[in-house]
Amino acid sequence: MPIKPLDLKRIQVFPLESRKSLTRVEDILIDPDEAPPAIEDSRLKNQIENLAQLILKAKTKDAGIQLIYGAHLLRNGAALILEEMMSRGWVTHIATNGAGTIHDWEYAFLGRSTESVRENVATGTFGAWEETGKNIHIALALGGIRGEGYGAALGRFILNDGGVFPSPESLERVLREDPGHPLAPARADLLSLMREFGFQEGRYTVEHPWKHASILAQAARHQIPLTVHPGIGYDIVSVNPMFNGAILGRAAQKDFQWFCGAVETLDSGVTLSVGSAIMGPQVFEKSLSVVHNLRLQEKRPLVKDMTIAVVDLQDGGGWDWTQGEPPKTNPAYYLRFCKSYARMGGAMHYLQCDNALFIQSLFHELKNRSGA
Numbered sequence: 001m002p003i004k005p006l007d008l009k010r011i012q013v014f015p016l017e018s019r020k021s022l023t024r025v026e027d028i029l030i031d032p033d034e035a036p037p038a039i040e041d042s043r044l045k046n047q048i049e050n051l052a053q054l055i056l057k058a059k060t061k062d063a064g065i066q067l068i069y070g071a072h073l074l075r076n077g078a079a080l081i082l083e084e085m086m087s088r089g090w091v092t093h094i095a096t097n098g099a100g101t102i103h104d105w106e107y108a109f110l111g112r113s114t115e116s117v118r119e120n121v122a123t124g125t126f127g128a129w130e131e132t133g134k135n136i137h138i139a140l141a142l143g144g145i146r147g148e149g150y151g152a153a154l155g156r157f158i159l160n161d162g163g164v165f166p167s168p169e170s171l172e173r174v175l176r177e178d179p180g181h182p183l184a185p186a187r188a189d190l191l192s193l194m195r196e197f198g199f200q201e202g203r204y205t206v207e208h209p210w211k212h213a214s215i216l217a218q219a220a221r222h223q224i225p226l227t228v229h230p231g232i233g234y235d236i237v238s239v240n241p242m243f244n245g246a247i248l249g250r251a252a253q254k255d256f257q258w259f260c261g262a263v264e265t266l267d268s269g270v271t272l273s274v275g276s277a278i279m280g281p282q283v284f285e286k287s288l289s290v291v292h293n294l295r296l297q298e299k300r301p302l303v304k305d306m307t308i309a310v311v312d313l314q315d316g317g318g319w320d321w322t323q324g325e326p327p328k329t330n331p332a333y334y335l336r337f338c339k340s341y342a343r344m345g346g347a348m349h350y351l352q353c354d355n356a357l358f359i360q361s362l363f364h365e366l367k368n369r370s371g372a
Contacts, residue, residue, distance in 0.1 A: 098230030133240025
């Protein structure tokens, strides 16, 4: 039976307001001043205390403090806590996946996010929300002609309540004058998008009343690099007639370069991988390889004395990863994300903990130790 590619331009999209959203900003946001629930597990409590000490030590050395997170950390209400950590210099680089940015934008725009996968796939509506796919593409296309990555472009779009379309004539002119310019592909994609979907020159306004709940917007405000590492076809922005893999891929490529730059700063630094079982370890291992490749060419030593803390709810089997990899008879052996990070040459610790409880507890420990 012959297989033919489907025409995504024929996808029918629906107003985001009409979707039954399962989470609301006012229900999830954690007040940074609110004391976290007590942690009864003494080992976990000690791990968080030691991690806070290592972060403060890294800060005194101007070493990198990297936070890699999955979408659930945002959905569990940690945005305001992360903003406080940015403002105090307790995180110097943030990374997430495509889903993390989709929920982020929807919270900032509508104050609601999350849908039933089971129900909406059955009706052909899962991900088919007009504003989400459209505005993320517009933000990345506008950021592309500035040479920005995914995180910077979307963060700016949320913070500034939209962006500005250049005139088609100006895009045509610079393409004719310098077709080999590094930004020429981004200019061509923006021009094509404007023509196909009827966008006019000038200010394009999208209000984001809940931007305080956006990690992307706050990273842009504090000028903290936030990188995004999506997959083509992974995220609901693919379920949209405007879907353009070149626009997304170009933005993600730029962010991979920024991620590598963050890993370059990790001598005596700290990486927190919170609820990111696939993207975090996979991007980290390639980035560290890039850093070592370049350092060896320059006859510089490999990254040393870094600490990696992996946070997830999966059973860790009680294994101490500082002692090496566990035997195949231990459940910890099958935590692939732990194995990936454990092979990176630093001290890797696994903290079995709810991600929001971890961030809240770590933040308060940092406050107590710093006197802030």
